[in-house]
Every structure is written in C-alpha cells, then in structure tokens.
Amino acid sequence: MSIPDGGTATAQIHAGYEPQAPHRPVTVPLYQSAAYEFPDYESARRMFALKEAGFTYTRTGNPTVAVLEQRVAALEGGTGALATATGQAAVAVALLALVRGGQHLVASSKLYGGTVDLLTDTFGDFGIEVSFADPADAGAWAAAVRPQTRAFLTEAIGNPLATLQDLPAIAAVAHGAGVPLVVDNTLATPVLYRPLELGADVVVHSATKFLGGHGTSLAGLVVDGGRFDFSAYPEKWPQLTRPKRRYGGDTLWERHGRGAYLALARSKYLHDLGPSLSPYNAAQVLQGLETLDIRVARHGENTREVADFLAGHPAVAAVHHPSVPGHLQASLAARDFPRGTGSVFSFDLAADPAEVGPFIDRLRLFKLVANVGDTRSLVAHPAAMTHCRLSPRQRAAAGIGEATIRLSIGLESAADLVADLARALDPLTATLPASGAPAAVVNA
Numbered sequence: 451m452s453i454p455d456g457g458t459a460t461a462q463i464h465a466g467y468e469p470q471a472p473h474r475p476v477t478v479p480l481y482q483s484a485a486y487e488f489p490d491y492e493s494a495r496r497m498f499a500l501k502e503a504g505f506t507y508t509r510t511g512n513p514t515v516a517v518l519e520q521r522v523a524a525l526e527g528g529t530g531a532l533a534t535a536t537g538q539a540a541v542a543v544a545l546l547a548l549v550r551g552g553q554h555l556v557a558s559s560k561l562y563g564g565t566v567d568l569l570t571d572t573f574g575d576f577g578i579e580v581s582f583a584d585p586a587d588a589g590a591w592a593a594a595v596r597p598q599t600r601a602f603l604t605e606a607i608g609n610p611l612a613t614l615q616d617l618p619a620i621a622a623v624a625h626g627a628g629v630p631l632v633v634d635n636t637l638a639t640p641v642l643y644r645p646l647e648l649g650a651d652v653v654v655h656s657a658t659k660f661l662g663g664h665g666t667s668l669a670g671l672v673v674d675g676g677r678f679d680f681s682a683y684p685e686k687w688p689q690l691t692r693p694k695r696r697y698g699g700d701t702l703w704e705r706h707g708r709g710a711y712l713a714l715a716r717s718k719y720l721h722d723l724g725p726s727l728s729p730y731n732a733a734q735v736l737q738g739l740e741t742l743d744i745r746v747a748r749h750g751e752n753t754r755e756v757a758d759f760l761a762g763h764p765a766v767a768a769v770h771h772p773s774v775p776g777h778l779q780a781s782l783a784a785r786d787f788p789r790g791t792g793s794v795f796s797f798d799l800a801a802d803p804a805e806v807g808p809f810i811d812r813l814r815l816f817k818l819v820a821n822v823g824d825t826r827s828l829v830a831h832p833a834a835m836t837h838c839r840l841s842p843r844q845r846a847a848a849g850i851g852e853a854t855i856r857l858s859i860g861l862e863s864a865a866d867l868v869a870d871l872a873r874a875l876d877p878l879t880a881t882l883p884a885s886g887a888p889a890a891v892v893n894a
C-alpha cells in the first residue's frame with residue numbers, strides 16, 4: 451500500500467488551509483457563524499440557485515468545516531468530502547444518496563451495532579431492504595445482489611471483532627453488479643488503511659473516534675473517491691442523472707460530473723435533514739487530526755502488548771485481534787495493513803457470562819464507556835451495550851458472544867494497562883475447571 455509517511459503527516463497538519471491576510475492566523479480560524487452576508491442581491495440569487503459557489507448558511511457549509519472536509523479528503527485520497535454532525539449521520543447520508551424505498555443494499559454481517567439499527571430499523575421503515583453478508587466470503591455478497599441493489603457497505607475493521615476482509619474482492623463484486631462500495635474507515639483511519647486505493651468508492655468516518663481522538667466531540671465525514679461512473683447506469687440513479695426542478699431543470703451529473711454524488715448529499719440530504727457539523731466541533735477534530743499518525747502508532751504498540759498478554763491468560767478463551775499469532779486473518783492483515791490493524795478489538799472470557807459484570811467492575815484504568823478511539827482506554831460489553839438491539843441470530847453472525855468484551859486501547863503506559871487487566875482477570879482463574887485452564891485460542 452502506498453501511504454507516503456511524510457504525505458500523511460504533512461496533510462493532517464496542512465491540507466485544505468492557507469493562512470489569509472490581513473492576520474494570517476497559522477491555525478484554522480473558528481468561524482462560529484450561522485450565516486454569511488451576501489455581497490449583493492445578485493450573488494444571493496445565484497448562490498441560492500446553486501449556480502455560484504459560496505457559503506450561505508452553516509447547515510450546508512462553513513469555512514472551518516470546509517477545511518476539515520478538504521483535509522480528510524486529502525488523507526483518504528478522495529476528490530471531496532462532506533462533514534456531518536456524527537458518524538451515524540455520515541453513514542445515513544452516504545447511503546440515502548444512493549438507495550431509496552423499494553431498493554436494496556448489501557451490508558457486512560459484522561458492523562457497529564448503531565449501523566445495524568439504522569439499516570434494519572429506520573431504513574426498514576423507509577422501505578429499504580438490507581441483506582447481510584459475511585465479509586470473509588465475497589461469494590455471499592455476489593449471491594445477495596438483486597436488480598434493486600444500489601450499494602454495498604462494510605467496515606474496514608469491523609466493530610467489535612476487528613474483522614477484516616478482502617476489499618478488492620468485494621469491490622469487484624460491487625462493480626460487477628454496477629453499484630458503489632461504501633467503506634466505514636473509522637477503526638482503521640487513513641493512517642492504517644486507504645479503502646479508495648483498494649477499490650472502494652465512498653469512505654465514511656465517525657470522526658468522533660480516532661480523527662478527533664480525544665473523546666470530546668461528535669463528528670462524521672463522507673469522502674467521495676470520484677471514480678464511480680453513475681452515468682454508466684442512468685436508469686439506476688435518477689437522482690443524479692435526471693433533470694430536477696430543484697436544480698433549475700439540470701441534472702446533477704451535467705452540473706457536477708463526478709462531484710454529483712457529494713453535491714446531492716450536501717444540497718439535498720444535509721440541507722433537508724440538517725445533520726450538519728458545528729464549526730466548534732470541526733475545530734476540535736482539526737486539532738486532533740494534527741497528531742493522528744503519532745497517536746495511531748502508539749495505540750497500535752499498546753494494543754500489541756495487551757493482545758499478547760490476553761492471548762496468554764488462562765481466563766481468556768479467544769482474542770479477536772489479527773496481530774495475535776495464528777489469527778485466521780493474519781495473511782490479509784499482512785497484505786493490506788502493513789502498519790497494523792488498529793486498537794479496537796474484542797476478547798472472550800473463558801468464564802460464565804455472569805462473570806462479565808464483576809470483571810468489568812474490577813477494572814480501574816479501563817473506563818466503562820460506549821465509545822472508542824479516545825486517548826483513554828475503554829471497555830464495553832457489546833451484547834449488553836453497543837450491539838444489544840441485534841437479534842441473537844445477528845449477534846451470532848457477528849461473532850459476538852455473551853462473554854465477548856470490547857476494548858479500545860488508549861495511549862497510557864502499556865504496563866499499566868496490562869496490570870489493570872491482570873488484576874481483573876486473575877480472580878477468574880480460580881473459577882476455571884481444575885483439569886486446567888483452556889488455552890487461549892485465537893480466531894476471527
């Protein structure tokens with residue numbers, strides 16, 4: 451993979467911003483303004499008719515937010531980006547611009563629980579149908595395609611089991627079916643993985659996690675690779691290829707070409723539904739981004755130590771992190787993730803599920819929190835928390851058991867993290883069968 455080290459480090463600090471006269475502020479100014487004075491009436495008329503670019507109202511664009519959009523687009527190698535209030539909104543807007551009632555999408559069976567809620571419940575209400583496919587089996591994605599399919603969705607590193615997939619193989623199936631592949635790159639970040647280089651068409655992020663990195667602000671991003679040719683299948687994408695009164699009788703494709711997808715997401719879904727990012731939160735994420743590659747490297751080093759410790763502990767039945775020797779996806783990790791597979795993963799306790807609560811309550815440094823990608827180390831119980839609304843069947847397909855525990859490894863000293871886990875795990879060893887504790891097995 452071709453992530454130029456210097457390129458990432460430079461882009462995360464500089465992309466999308468040039469200090470402007472008269473003051474030339476060296477950091478990105480926070481434009482905390484709801485709206486913008488038009489220079490004259492004719493400009494206002496043209497901007498509202500979407501014939502002239504410019505900021506009209508912060509619901510559809512803001513100068514601070516725009517820097518964040520350009521910076522993340524640069525980091526992902528995309529042609530443009532759209533910021534949203536949350537990662538959840540980014541997933542929703544990215545998909546709503548592609549699929550509508552009566553249509554269908556294929557999604558990974560190993561997704562963040564909030565995304566599963568969105569797809570099965572809210573999209574279900576809208577009449578959008580979803581088939582879930584095993585990300586390890588590209589053939590299952592091909593088998594799930596229908597004439598009404600309009601998008602594929604997966605996560606670069608699945609939440610919570612750190613599941614990987616052969617993305618070029620899934621992209622080939624999507625493109626064979628004439629639909630774009632949307633990849634949620636939240637847990638990998640562009641430091642570890644660049645989905646657009648591996649065949650994805652759209653990347654989404656919860657910037658709440660590693661991009662912001664400090665657990666202070668919710669934010670989301672949709673990044674367009676600009677390569678998917680919607681005009682090749684005009685009947686599938688009337689929202690982009692048919693004249694619309696809203697756009698003065700033009701088609702978005704005529705007006706924006708390969709920028710049409712993001713133009714639709716912004717001018718319709720951000721405008722009509724209003725899940726816009728606040729400039730203050732954009733400034734927080736911009737500040738976090740400046741240290742992204744350093745943080746991700748340290749998160750990864752700590753994770754390797756913690757995962758090794760867990761894999762050798764008798765009270766642990768399985769460690770779901772591709773860095774652990776013998777993991778089923780080790781070769782995929784070596785091929786596509788030369789810098790590591792992130793710092794959010796799960797492990798299974800070799801104990802009765804009733805021990806999960808007491809184990810979590812014995813932890814001191816790991817905070818029991820429904821978040822990941824913070825500087826602090828966090829713990830969660832997916833079956834009772836993030837993935838509690840999945841049916842037992844969906845949870846089984848996602849590989850989440852009652853004794854599965856998710857960790858997000860922070861930036862503290864690795865020795866302190868290991869000591870905290872040891873203190874909470876050691877009492878469980880006494881509860882294991884006398885015949886000997888089960889060896890920690892590693893799998894996907």
Ligand SMILES: Cc1ncc(COP(=O)(O)O)c(C=O)c1O
Nearest residue numbers: 536537538562609636656658669
């Ligand atoms: C992979 C992934 N995508 C999307 C989201 C939703 O992001 P947000 O909480 O910013 O709405 C999350 C949240 O945990 C996530 O883990």
